[in-house]
Amino acid sequence: MDRAPGLSARLRLTLSYAGFLMVAGALLLGAVWFFTLRHLPEYTTVSGGVLPRSILLRDLASAEAGALLFLLVFGLAGGWILAGRMLAPLTRITDATRLAATGSLSHRIRLPGRHDEFRELADGFDGMLERLEAHVAEQRRFAANASHELRTPLAISKALIDVARTDPGHDTGEVFERLHAVNTRAIDLTEALLALSRAEQRSFTRERVDLSLLAEEAAETLLPLAERLGVTVETCGDITPTAGSPTLLLQLTTNLVQNAIVHNRPGGRVRVETRVRPATVVLVVENTGERLTPRLVATLTEPFRRGTERINTGHAGVGLGLALVKTITHAHDGTLTLTPRPAGGIRVTVALPAT
Ligand SMILES: Nc1ncnc2c1ncn2[C@@H]1O[C@H](COP(=O)(O)OP(=O)(O)O)[C@@H](O)[C@H]1O
Ligand SMILES: [Mg+2]
Numbered sequence: 001m002d003r004a005p006g007l008s009a010r011l012r013l014t015l016s017y018a019g020f021l022m023v024a025g026a027l028l029l030g031a032v033w034f035f036t037l038r039h040l041p042e043y044t045t046v047s048g049g050v051l052p053r054s055i056l057l058r059d060l061a062s063a064e065a066g067a068l069l070f071l072l073v074f075g076l077a078g079g080w081i082l083a084g085r086m087l088a089p090l091t092r093i094t095d096a097t098r099l100a101a102t103g104s105l106s107h108r109i110r111l112p113g114r115h116d117e118f119r120e121l122a123d124g125f126d127g128m129l130e131r132l133e134a135h136v137a138e139q140r141r142f143a144a145n146a147s148h149e150l151r152t153p154l155a156i157s158k159a160l161i162d163v164a165r166t167d168p169g170h171d172t173g174e175v176f177e178r179l180h181a182v183n184t185r186a187i188d189l190t191e192a193l194l195a196l197s198r199a200e201q202r203s204f205t206r207e208r209v210d211l212s213l214l215a216e217e218a219a220e221t222l223l224p225l226a227e228r229l230g231v232t233v234e235t236c237g238d239i240t241p242t243a244g245s246p247t248l249l250l251q252l253t254t255n256l257v258q259n260a261i262v263h264n265r266p267g268g269r270v271r272v273e274t275r276v277r278p279a280t281v282v283l284v285v286e287n288t289g290e291r292l293t294p295r296l297v298a299t300l301t302e303p304f305r306r307g308t309e310r311i312n313t314g315h316a317g318v319g320l321g322l323a324l325v326k327t328i329t330h331a332h333d334g335t336l337t338l339t340p341r342p343a344g345g346i347r348v349t350v351a352l353p354a355t
Contacts, residue, residue: 017079153186204245237274240281260287289345
């Protein structure tokens with residue numbers, strides 16, 4: 001933004017200091033002048049003889065003028081130095097903002113000294129830089145991972161097509177079958193990416209939704225899959241009214257229930273429960289399965305993070321399921337908690353504001 005150039009803060013502070021000093025000095029000297037006028041007799045006897053009042057007053061006036069001049073110089077010089085010292089942290093903060101504006105987010109102000117307004121500003125700025133840097137790094141990781149994941153099915157398709165082209169005796173039926181599977185996976189991935197960016201934009205209208213109905217719907221849709229994998233699904237709980245996008249919240253419950261079924265063991269169990277608390281509604285999805293460490297569980301919501309690759313189930317997802325759950329939860333001002341169960345499997349809790 002273009003603004004008219006003004007006096008620097010240092011100069012303004014200096015002038016204020018000097019101005020104050022001058023006013024205080026002038027008042028004091030004025031008081032001295034006034035009392036002298038009132039109490040000085042017409043003639044005063046000093047060591048050298050008798051002096052008339054007018055001469056004494058003239059001396060006093062010139063001494064006072066000298067004192068005022070000294071105060072002016074002292075105020076300006078002292079004010080300049082003091083203001084410089086006061087404003088020094090501001091220069092550091094300004095330098096840091098300039099650096100950040102050029103894209104260098106790794107720089108920190110790290111203002112030394114006691115806690116004051118400047119320190120608070122600098123610490124706040126450092127905190128903001130830290131979050132920004134982490135966010136940018138996360139976005140870069142995401143872009144790199146997404147490109148990699150998108151390239152994989154394309155590379156596999158190319159290899160399949162190349163084989164079919166160079167080897168006429170190849171079983172085309174099998175090639176088509178595999179191409180179809182690879183293609184479906186690429187579409188699933190792209191759709192998951194689209195859903196993620198839509199949820200991130202928060203561009204949905206909020207409607208009244210009953211979370212327990214969505215949980216039941218998700219469980220019902222996924223029942224055939226559960227039966228195929230030998231997993232039992234149990235749903236229970238209260239009516240849980242909340243506000244949000246039914247489509248996104250159905251996606252959230254579906255992802256959680258699907259994960260609970262797929263990342264389970266044969267003969268395992270899934271429990272889906274909805275509860276109402278005073279200010280929140282809670283969805284809990286618990287499942288049996290492998291034992292997981294808290295450290296591993298803490299990373300599972302990162303995009304493209306797969307805990308234990310269970311390729312044998314044939315349901316290797318694209319690795320965006322939990323990332324999407326997290327984004328949808330946050331878009332609805334809710335919280336997502338994942339805790340490993342001591343006996344194996346995990347317990348996922350989604351808490352959303354109640355209506
Ligand atoms: N309910 C669950 N029980 C055990 N592990 C799970 C569960 N949900 C997710 N995981 C682990 O977290 C990883 C990431 O899950 P997700 O983001 O849905 O990706 P995907 O299911 O596509 O692999 C999974 O690969 C799995 O290892
Ligand atoms: Mg999944």
